[in-house]
Amino acid sequence: MNAKNEILGRIRRALADVPKLSPEEDVPVDWVHGQPLDTADILADLVEKIEDYKATVVQVGADEVAQAITDGLKAMGSQQAVLPDGLERDWVAAVEHAGVRVHRDEPPLSHTELNGIDTVVTTCAVAMADSGTIALDHGPGQGRRALTLLPDRHLVVVRADQVVSDVPEGLSRLAEAVADRRPITWISGGSATSDIELSRVEGVHGPRTLYVILAR
Amino acid sequence: MTTQRLTPAPPEGAWLGIPPFPKAVKTELENSTQRKNLRHATGTIRAKRAVRASEVHNWEELRTAGEQIKNRVGRHLDHYLEQAEAAMTAAGVHVHWARDGKEANEIVTRIAKEKAVDEVVKIKSMVTQETDLNEHLERNGIAAWETDLAELIVQLGHDLPSHILVPAIHRNRSEVRDIFTAEMGQYGKAAPEGISDDPPELTAAARAHLREKFLRAKMAVSGGNFIVAETGTLVIVESEGNGRMCLTLPETLVSVVGIEKIVPTFQDLEVFLKLLPRSSTGERMNPYTSMWTGVREGDGPQELHVVLVDNGRTDVLADPQGRAALRCIRCSACLNICPVYERAGGHAYGSPYPGPIGAILNPQLRGITSKVDQALPFASTLCGACNEVCPVRIPFTDILVQQRHRVATKKTSKHPTIEQGLMKAAGWVMGDGKHLASVQQGSKLAGRVFGKKWIGPMPVPLVDRWTQARDVEPPPTETFRDWWKRERGDR
Secondary structure: OOHHHHHHHHHHHHOOOOOOOOHHHHOOOOOOOOOOOOOOOHHHHHHHHHHHOOOEEEEEOHHHHHHHHHHHHHHHOOOEEEEOOOOOHHHHHHHHHOOOEEEEOOOOOOHHHHHOOOEEEEOOOEEEOOOOEEEEOOOOOOOOHHHHOOOOEEEEEEEHHHEEOOHHHHHHHHHHHHHOOOOEEEEOOOOEEOOOOOOOEEOOOOOOEEEEEEEO | OOOOOOOOOOOOOHHHHOOOHHHHHHHHHOOHHHHHHHHHHHHHHHHHHHHHHHOOOOHHHHHHHHHHHHHHHHHOHHHHHHHHHHHHHHOOEEEEEEOOHHHHHHHHHHHHHHOOOOEEEEOOOHHHHHHOHHHHHHHOOOEEEEOOHHHHHHHHOOOOOOOOOOOOOOOOHHHHHHHHHHHHHHHOOOOOOOOOOOHHHHHHHHHHHHHHHHHHOOEEEEOOOEEEOOOOEEEEEEOOOHHHHHHHOOOEEEEEEEOOOEEOOOOOHHHHHHHHHHHHOOOOOOOEEEEEOOOEOOEOOOEEEEEEEOOOHHHHHOOOOHHHHHHOOOOOHHHHHOHHHHHHOOHHHOOOOOHHHHHHHHHHHOOOOOHHHHHHHHOOOOOOHHHHHOOOOOOHHHHHHHHHHHHHHHHHOOOOOHHHHHHHHHHHHHOOHHHHHHHHHHHHHHHHHHOOOOEOOOOOOOHHHHHOOOOEOOOOOOOHHHHHHHHHOOO
């Protein structure tokens, strides 16, 4: 017998005591999915939680994003930036305006090339306030996964209408991307470790600096 | 003749070199550095968990939901596994099934050989610790590099992990510095000359050491925190970004996942992604969570494999009470709260799964044929703190008592013990008031013999085990029944 059939056979024998009901009838789950929190100010909550991860958040008006990008890149001391397809045109100009050399992922950059670029600028798919989490679904403006991984600084623009109160709503918003089989990356602050004496150290393998522009 | 190893050798005998808990713990308790490290670390993480759990207004409802969803999966595991396999296959994932650890290791090795790689990068994974994959790969000429910082400390330190989440929890910063200084250069980029024991400096050394491995790796091996049956999505939660490196850069990714790691729907993840980080590292969310649903053209590995591993899990499932242990999401809150773990450390449990979860899981996964596994259900005070912190409400103490009974029944099935005889006699005495009354006549007599003297060490087998460390009050010369009769007559 092949391994699959043998394991399934073992499982069915092991579950001989379980009545032949559907999983939903057999084990009801007392939980309502997708519920929001009644957070008074969702944007303020997001800012507080991201800052708690020692990441930077700047809040600007919707028409001030380009200027905020220029300021952010200067503040981080960026020299070179990779820009995924799908970013707004004036954002690209804003990057150049900061004196930063622009790289496009077309044709795709090698890992070594990406490793030599210090910054990436992206949009996001959704942000979850309660946990300070920004989710990428690697759609337009976000690039493939390596783009937001190898560069040491990640500047991400979050629009106010992309912010939800908590994880359940965030997952609901990502359902379509998953149905599309797009990869998803959740980012809650910069990379960190607590592996030495449980003392938190910001910055291990992922981008060590996370810079968030929240466009109200 | 010794052949040159590719990766640092684990200690002689590895887990098998560790004696049963009661003996192992004596050695571990003598290690005062380890005790100090553990006390500090578990105390810190316990406090953080408590704060993060208290922030969630419906934490108890969330725990109940976690319990119910995992029960639903366990009780219909065949259904969900077939659904998951179909969804993953449709998304372009090669799905393999492994009856035991050996078969899982062979599958991974075969894929590595087909890809003609001589090294793989690894994300921290409990199941590959369980199957001892790294040593299997080593014997086949393939180097497995651990990339989680703590796993790197363990691997370079020729050591074994002692905690599910923070495998090097037993090491302090100066020990880590010594390990990095001595070993890193032998297996890649050396630690900088004169490196201090400052954690940020040590972390930077690990970043540099591993970066070259990430960039050249052609194949990665991971575990998996969750597989969504409905969509075929794999989920890995992590902190450092080493996971993202392994999941993104190599051409081939093999994920070795226990068959119990399924959740039914994508939306069900909301329960576990709230429970897990708060219970585990005491954070509102771990820094990175990766989800992938099959191959994405032009993004990440273009060849994906998933190995679904049984390795004793169906034996756990077969026990209607013990199967609750399969709900475990490997958060390690039970270790951090456990007074026994805090003092003994992880190695004494003789398994990659230490602490309360190890005490209930190992004897069920591996069976109770070895002395190590027979001892584990007794490595607990039954205080029940683990029951209270478990995010999926595993009833640890109930299962511990059940496993103790299982071990006791097995041990005494052929050779009845003195203890059993005593218990049987006690059962006869306590079973009937008349029996008790007649025995009490004897204890009155003994009371007169001893007078008011406390009973010290006695050279009587079995009794000496108690009296060598404790004095015992002499038996009373008057029983409660006599006193009652004297004071209250026949009322």
